[in-house]
Amino acid sequence: MFLKLVFMLFFLVTFVASEDSSFIYNGFQSSHLYLDGIAELTSDGLLRLTNDTGPDTAYAFYPNHIVFKNTSNASVSSFSTTFVFTIKSMYPSISGHGIVFVLSPTKGLPNSLPNQYFGLFNYSNIGNSSNHVFGVELDTRKNFEFDDINDNHVGIDINDLKSANSTPAGYYDDTGRFRNLSLTSGHPMQVWIEYDGVKKKIDVTLAPVSVGFSHKPTQPTLSLTKDLSPILNNRMYVGFSSSTGFIAASHYIHGWSFMVNGQSQNLEISDLPGERVFAEKKKSKFLTVRLPLILLSLVFIITLGVMYYIKLKKFDEVLEDWEHEYGPHRFKFKDLYSATKGFREKGILGVGGFGKVYKGVIPSSKLQVAVKRVSHESRQGIREFVSEIVSIGRLRHRNLVQLYGYCRRKSELLLVYDYMPNGSLDNYLFNQPKVRLNWSQRFRIIKGIASGVVYLHEEWEKVVIHRDIKASNVLLDSEFNSRLGDFGLSRLYDHGADPHTTHLAGTIGYLAPEHIRTGKATKFSDVFSFGAFLLEVVCGRRPLGRVGDNESLILVDYVFECWQRGEILEAKDVNLGTDYVSEEVELVLKLGLLCSHSEPLARPGMRQVVQYLERDIPLPYLFSLSLSSSGLFFGYQVSVEDKTMPYTSVSIAESVLSGGR
Ligand SMILES: *[C@@H]1O[C@H](CO)[C@@H](O)[C@H](O)[C@H]1NC(C)=O
Ligand SMILES: *[C@@H]1O[C@H](CO)[C@@H](O)[C@H](O)[C@H]1NC(C)=O
Ligand SMILES: *[C@@H]1O[C@H](CO)[C@@H](O)[C@H](O)[C@H]1NC(C)=O
Ligand SMILES: *[C@@H]1O[C@H](CO)[C@@H](O)[C@H](O)[C@H]1NC(C)=O
Numbered sequence: 177m178f179l180k181l182v183f184m185l186f187f188l189v190t191f192v193a194s195e196d197s198s199f200i201y202n203g204f205q206s207s208h209l210y211l212d213g214i215a216e217l218t219s220d221g222l223l224r225l226t227n228d229t230g231p232d233t234a235y236a237f238y239p240n241h242i243v244f245k246n247t248s249n250a251s252v253s254s255f256s257t258t259f260v261f262t263i264k265s266m267y268p269s270i271s272g273h274g275i276v277f278v279l280s281p282t283k284g285l286p287n288s289l290p291n292q293y294f295g296l297f298n299y300s301n302i303g304n305s306s307n308h309v310f311g312v313e314l315d316t317r318k319n320f321e322f323d324d325i326n327d328n329h330v331g332i333d334i335n336d337l338k339s340a341n342s343t344p345a346g347y348y349d350d351t352g353r354f355r356n357l358s359l360t361s362g363h364p365m366q367v368w369i370e371y372d373g374v375k376k377k378i379d380v381t382l383a384p385v386s387v388g389f390s391h392k393p394t395q396p397t398l399s400l401t402k403d404l405s406p407i408l409n410n411r412m413y414v415g416f417s418s419s420t421g422f423i424a425a426s427h428y429i430h431g432w433s434f435m436v437n438g439q440s441q442n443l444e445i446s447d448l449p450g451e452r453v454f455a456e457k458k459k460s461k462f463l464t465v466r467l468p469l470i471l472l473s474l475v476f477i478i479t480l481g482v483m484y485y486i487k488l489k490k491f492d493e494v495l496e497d498w499e500h501e502y503g504p505h506r507f508k509f510k511d512l513y514s515a516t517k518g519f520r521e522k523g524i525l526g527v528g529g530f531g532k533v534y535k536g537v538i539p540s541s542k543l544q545v546a547v548k549r550v551s552h553e554s555r556q557g558i559r560e561f562v563s564e565i566v567s568i569g570r571l572r573h574r575n576l577v578q579l580y581g582y583c584r585r586k587s588e589l590l591l592v593y594d595y596m597p598n599g600s601l602d603n604y605l606f607n608q609p610k611v612r613l614n615w616s617q618r619f620r621i622i623k624g625i626a627s628g629v630v631y632l633h634e635e636w637e638k639v640v641i642h643r644d645i646k647a648s649n650v651l652l653d654s655e656f657n658s659r660l661g662d663f664g665l666s667r668l669y670d671h672g673a674d675p676h677t678t679h680l681a682g683t684i685g686y687l688a689p690e691h692i693r694t695g696k697a698t699k700f701s702d703v704f705s706f707g708a709f710l711l712e713v714v715c716g717r718r719p720l721g722r723v724g725d726n727e728s729l730i731l732v733d734y735v736f737e738c739w740q741r742g743e744i745l746e747a748k749d750v751n752l753g754t755d756y757v758s759e760e761v762e763l764v765l766k767l768g769l770l771c772s773h774s775e776p777l778a779r780p781g782m783r784q785v786v787q788y789l790e791r792d793i794p795l796p797y798l799f800s801l802s803l804s805s806s807g808l809f810f811g812y813q814v815s816v817e818d819k820t821m822p823y824t825s826v827s828i829a830e831s832v833l834s835g836g837r
């Protein structure tokens with residue numbers, strides 16, 4: 177009994193005295209990591225910090241604390257760590273937000289924000305030296321507010337996300353040449369982080385991992401001379417923090433090792449889990465290289481076939497019994513063929529996501545028309561669609577493009593619209609347009625489209641959701657009056673909730689977050705698209721664009737940043753020159769932000785939008801919206817506490833609800 181007690185005591189003492197000073201995970205099968213947020217261990221032993229959902233935070237920490245110094249006035253000991261990670265982004269050119277290796281006083285960082293905050297800080301504690309947080313960020317988004325250098329960088333963060341030092345992602349090869357790496361390439365990469373407790377120097381080294389092999393470059397990617405002694409507590413937790421925003425990515429860690437007072441053990445690179453990630457990589461190569469080739473040749477063959485078929489049966493069309501009631505809206509293919517002079521190339525007005533548009537003149541009436549040919553393979557739902565088209569044909573509004581009727585052929589639908597001599601608005605906004613629109617033209621265009629959408633949402637006999645409001649769907653008549661076109665077409669191509677379809681990816685900048693999530697279009701999601709439209713008209717930039725060669729720009733983020741700096745007018749199109757009414761520009765930009773709210777109910781209704789534009793009612797005080805530390809703005813800052821939703825948004829929500837029909 178006594179012996180047993182002594183033994184237990186001994187055991188207890190040794191247990192307490194033996195602090196962890198190193199560990200290694202060659203994969204994370206059944207490991208006892210502390211996980212929080214959306215972090216998960218996958219069945220094949222990967223640590224998946226985040227997946228394609230967002231905005232969210234994710235944490236994975238070594239479960240026990242690590243002693244970095246024995247007394248609070250002592251110096252921090254040397255330490256070193258290495259890990260292998262992969263970032264797989266939802267979309268090829270844009271990702272959010274990255275991974276941070278972190279030393280923190282606590283396991284996980286409660287009350288921290290996702291998005292650009294990486295789950296490390298919130299509005300109130302960021303930059304405060306009492307945080308005692310040290311991090312190395314692999315940042316895939318450029319945030320102006322943290323002075324980020326680009327959207328693909330490595331940074332050393334001390335109590336703040338304004339990095340103490342940062343550099344574009346890459347490594348120095350054996351000849352000393354710097355080689356770029358793309359963090360979001362979907363390929364695994366290895367990171368080494370070393371702190372020399374004597375020289376007080378931090379080195380961060382990156383290198384690609386190629387087929388089970390990685391080699392640590394001799395020259396680090398990034399260094400900083402800084403004594404961490406005042407920053408770290410005696411005992412700290414080590415781990416990873418990651419976050420996603422409206423644009424999400426999957427962040428994986430394959431293996432990780434760590435050591436205080438020594439060199440962390442080497443990872444067994446070839447044994448690390450991640451076949452699935454690598455396999456997906458192979459698949460994506462198939463998707464990016466071979467599939468387009470196959471598709472291209474398919475399209476080629478089909479086109480050849482179609483040409484042959486057209487030659488054979490030039491004027492063949494499909495007419496079913498149920499269509500007879502639509503007689504007056506039904507055009508004969510023969511007429512359209514001669515109207516467009518045989519759909520010749522010269523008559524092409526534009527090529528959109530849904531098909532080519534041809535100019536034509538109906539011989540009998542001399543009516544100028546635009547004929548859109550939409551290829552439509554599936555016969556499913558065509559009946560509903562045609563009935564919808566016909567009912568849309570009964571819509572009459574000066575700001576909607578008039579749809580005269582349709583014609584149906586095998587696997588093809590032809591829609592006949594009023595011809596708009598000045599083409600689509602995007603030609604006047606993006607890529608150094610030849611003709612520039614001045615402010616009063618733009619403002620009139622905006623007001624026109626707003627009233628067109630009010631008609632669709634509230635004034636016609638049925639609620640019509642447009643689903644695809646954007647500059648390229650706004651057409652200009654001979655007097656530059658704006659008319660909204662193409663409604664309902666996206667329904668034909670609606671792939672539901674799967675955000676991986678290229679169609680959704682193509683117009684993602686206009687799609688409300690809840691629309692992407694649920695696949696359901698509503699009045700609210702139309703308002704969101706309208707907000708993106710407002711911003712593109714004022715700023716002359718697309719919602720998701722590029723600045724320079726490498727940087728992505730999310731327009732709404734950019735406008736928001738300008739607004740936060742108190743310089744919202746900075747965001748306007750430089751092509752506007754000096755001839756503009758700054759109150760109006762400011763109003764439209766702020767309204768654009770308001771419509772881009774991530775919370776559908778906080779967006780104004782379209783009727784209200786018109787009232788704001790006409791200055792019948794003042795815009796709500798934007799500041800109060802952002803004041804909510806819950807960060808309800810734009811889906812980039814997730815709501816932490818919905819109940820703190822500020823008074824203005826609630827009142828907007830209420831009026832939207834009570835104003836609805
Ligand atoms: C992402 O992970 C979270 C948490 O595990 C889960 O609830 C969600 O369904 C996942 N989403 C997808 C798209 O896999
Ligand atoms: C703390 O003290 C113990 C015992 O003296 C020693 O083994 C350990 O290395 C020290 N740790 C650090 C971080 O200095
Ligand atoms: C550190 O503090 C301890 C008491 O907490 C003291 O005994 C020691 O002298 C101090 N060392 C230095 C270098 O200040
Ligand atoms: C910010 O984070 C700190 C530390 O967790 C917490 O004490 C504080 O309440 C948070 N502030 C807000 C506004 O969430």
Ligand SMILES: *[C@@H]1O[C@H](CO)[C@@H](O)[C@H](O)[C@H]1NC(C)=O
Nearest residue numbers: 300301302303304305306307
């Ligand atoms: C930093 O945080 C501490 C503790 O939370 C707080 O008392 C202090 O006011 C903060 N400092 C600043 C500048 O916000």
Ligand SMILES: *[C@@H]1O[C@H](CO)[C@@H](O)[C@H](O)[C@H]1NC(C)=O
Nearest residue numbers: 326328344345355356357726
């Ligand atoms: C590497 O990236 C930088 C900016 O990130 C760019 O200026 C440079 O041209 C790139 N170099 C190569 C070889 O791609």
